Amino acid sequence: MINLTDIQVRFAGTQGTIEAVKDVSLHIGRQEIFGIVGTSGAGKSTLLRTINLLERPTGGSVIIDGTDVTGFTGVELRTLRLRTGMIFQQFNLINAKSVFGNIAFALKVAGRTKDEIAVRVPELLALVGLTDKEDAYPAQLSGGQKQRVGIARALANSPQVLLCDEPTSALDLETTSSILELLKEINQTLGITIVIITHEMAVVKAICDRVAVMDAGEIVEEGAVYDIFANPQHEFTRQLVARSLNLDLPQRLREENGGRILKLHYRGHRAEEPVISETIRRFGVRVNILHGQIEYIGGQPLGALVISLDGDPEVVEHAALYIGSQIAGLEVVQ
Amino acid sequence: MNEAMREMLQDLLKAFGETFQMVGISLTLSIVIGIPLGLLMYVTDRGLFLQNRFVNVVGGILVNVIRSVPFVILLVLVLPLTQRLVGSTIGPAAASVPLSIAAIAFYARLVQVSLCEVSRGVIEAATASGATPFQIVIHVLIPESLPGLLRGLTVTAVSLVGYSAMAGIVGGGGVGDLAIRFGYYRYETNVMVVTVLLLIVLVQAVQSFGDSVAKKVDRN
Ligand SMILES: Nc1ncnc2c1ncn2[C@@H]1O[C@H](COP(=O)(O)OP(=O)(O)OP(=O)(O)O)[C@@H](O)[C@H]1O
Numbered sequence: 001m002i003n004l005t006d007i008q009v010r011f012a013g014t015q016g017t018i019e020a021v022k023d024v025s026l027h028i029g030r031q032e033i034f035g036i037v038g039t040s041g042a043g044k045s046t047l048l049r050t051i052n053l054l055e056r057p058t059g060g061s062v063i064i065d066g067t068d069v070t071g072f073t074g075v076e077l078r079t080l081r082l083r084t085g086m087i088f089q090q091f092n093l094i095n096a097k098s099v100f101g102n103i104a105f106a107l108k109v110a111g112r113t114k115d116e117i118a119v120r121v122p123e124l125l126a127l128v129g130l131t132d133k134e135d136a137y138p139a140q141l142s143g144g145q146k147q148r149v150g151i152a153r154a155l156a157n158s159p160q161v162l163l164c165d166e167p168t169s170a171l172d173l174e175t176t177s178s179i180l181e182l183l184k185e186i187n188q189t190l191g192i193t194i195v196i197i198t199h200e201m202a203v204v205k206a207i208c209d210r211v212a213v214m215d216a217g218e219i220v221e222e223g224a225v226y227d228i229f230a231n232p233q234h235e236f237t238r239q240l241v242a243r244s245l246n247l248d249l250p251q252r253l254r255e256e257n258g259g260r261i262l263k264l265h266y267r268g269h270r271a272e273e274p275v276i277s278e279t280i281r282r283f284g285v286r287v288n289i290l291h292g293q294i295e296y297i298g299g300q301p302l303g304a305l306v307i308s309l310d311g312d313p314e315v316v317e318h319a320a321l322y323i324g325s326q327i328a329g330l331e332v333v334q
Numbered sequence: 335m336n337e338a339m340r341e342m343l344q345d346l347l348k349a350f351g352e353t354f355q356m357v358g359i360s361l362t363l364s365i366v367i368g369i370p371l372g373l374l375m376y377v378t379d380r381g382l383f384l385q386n387r388f389v390n391v392v393g394g395i396l397v398n399v400i401r402s403v404p405f406v407i408l409l410v411l412v413l414p415l416t417q418r419l420v421g422s423t424i425g426p427a428a429a430s431v432p433l434s435i436a437a438i439a440f441y442a443r444l445v446q447v448s449l450c451e452v453s454r455g456v457i458e459a460a461t462a463s464g465a466t467p468f469q470i471v472i473h474v475l476i477p478e479s480l481p482g483l484l485r486g487l488t489v490t491a492v493s494l495v496g497y498s499a500m501a502g503i504v505g506g507g508g509v510g511d512l513a514i515r516f517g518y519y520r521y522e523t524n525v526m527v528v529t530v531l532l533l534i535v536l537v538q539a540v541q542s543f544g545d546s547v548a549k550k551v552d553r554n
């Protein structure tokens with residue numbers, strides 16, 4: 001669907017040139033939800049903007065559906081943009097126009113007639129759940145509602161691709177999840193490929209199929225979301241993942257607990273096996289759960305449990321060995 | 335006494351008529367020429383969709399040159415042009431030539447400033463929708479900056495009332511001319527006071543009207 005090869009973007013700045021994107025190659029499949037994560041200034045927006053040529057790469061090529069679009073200008077470029085929707089962190093609605101007017105503008109650009117627009121706008125508003133807001137102005141809408149208008153506008157001309165530049169970063173948690181749900185629904189019902197930038201790993205977990213991790217203009221890691229979380233390879237990815245799974249024990253707990261403290265890592269199907277009850281039954285040790293978090297990414301469990309084992313030291317060692325053989329990873333904390 | 339009052343009223347009516355004529359012509363030309371000029375300077379700026387350094391710099395310099403010449407000097411400088419365009423250098427129509435030139439330059443700058451207030455993100459969203467530069471100007475830039483454009487027009491109108499009085503000194507007629515003739519040369523202070531009071535009322539009315547229209551179109 002979208003093939004980026006050796007994309008490079010340089011900006012001539014006051015203090016020399018800035019290399020915002022360095023030789024990035026990416027393949028984004030049809031109907032996929034593809035995430036791009038990274039810290040501020042990593043070059044995520046710049047990379048995303050090369051897909052609809054808001055930013056023309058200084059090197060490399062953008063290939064969409066087998067066509068090299070990198071050099072597109074004029075009518076060709078505008079046609080490409082009609083087929084590529086985009087939504088933004090700050091929504092970027094025309095404040096002087098009503099909700100209807102904002103969506104109608106995108107349709108007018110595509111050369112639709114007044115009658116066609118009058119039919120299409122209500123359809124789009126129904127799709128994003130804003131039927132009653134047709135005549136409202138952006139200033140009268142909440143952030144979540146503004147983003148829904150943004151989505152309706154982006155989908156006006158039935159694009160195949162939707163580019164999202166931090167679409168939920170200006171929204172609270174609850175609104176974020178409702179917008180993410182809407183995006184997922186759009187992906188599934190309309191079969192639109194979605195590329196989404198975010199700096200929140202939670203967003204990736206919630207809707208992405210695959211993700212690329214960007215740091216200082218480069219993609220340092222790329223893969224299925226579950227794999228990235230379960231097996232982060234690059235140091236930078238590890239930090240990102242660790243931040244979303246914090247299992248540090250308070251010092252007091254460690255001091256008060258004389259026995260073994262173990263951290264059990266759960267990955268894949270093995271999380272469903274009753275390891276702990278089996279350990280208690282076989283070895284007769286006392287198990288105490290101190291901390292833990294297990295979540296499901298794309299239906300697969302991922303997480304860790306911190307437990308203490310108490311009992312005869314020799315039996316405890318045997319129990320620990322047994323646990324290690326039953327789960328994806330075991331870490332001895334103390 | 336009654337006769338004098340009638341005469342003064344007639345003089346006043348004529349003077350205000352001339353002032354309206356001068357301000358009207360110049361304001362119309364500011365809209366017709368100043369808005370496109372301001373737009374041109376804006377869209378040719380760095381990083382915008384019709385980036386063109388040459389047009390941008392030349393436009394900017396031209397506007398600045400006109401704005402930095404004191405109006406009284408501009409009046410005299412454009413006399414040959416006035417003669418050619420109007421066929422005379424006296425009267426409200428003739429005075430409208432330098433007034434229009436000054437007003438166009440002044441308003442073009444205000445237009446540019448209002449346009450700069452339009453969020454780049456909104457322009458970018460329109461570009462990403464596949465809009466042409468013309469569509470962006472008509473459907474994004476002008477509606478988004480309309481309150482600012484109207485406020486700028488009000489400021490221009492008020493300044494024009496003042497400048498038109500100056501134009502009156504060199505034979506343009508209008509309210510300024512009246513005030514000088516009666517108040518300064520003939521020591522009829524009461525005429526001058528009435529004139530000035532009327533001017534204050536006029537400026538106040540223009541300002542309030544402009545503000546209320548701008549407020550009405552402002553959707554923020
Ligand atoms: N038009 C521009 N001119 C000059 N430098 C730019 C321009 N756009 C971006 N940059 C620089 O390129 C780098 C990458 O910017 P970019 O906006 O792509 O980062 P980002 O990953 O999207 O960050 P954020 O999470 O803050 O949005 C930054 O160093 C930025 O300063």
Ligand SMILES: [Mg+2]
Nearest residue numbers: 044045046165
């Ligand atoms: Mg960004």
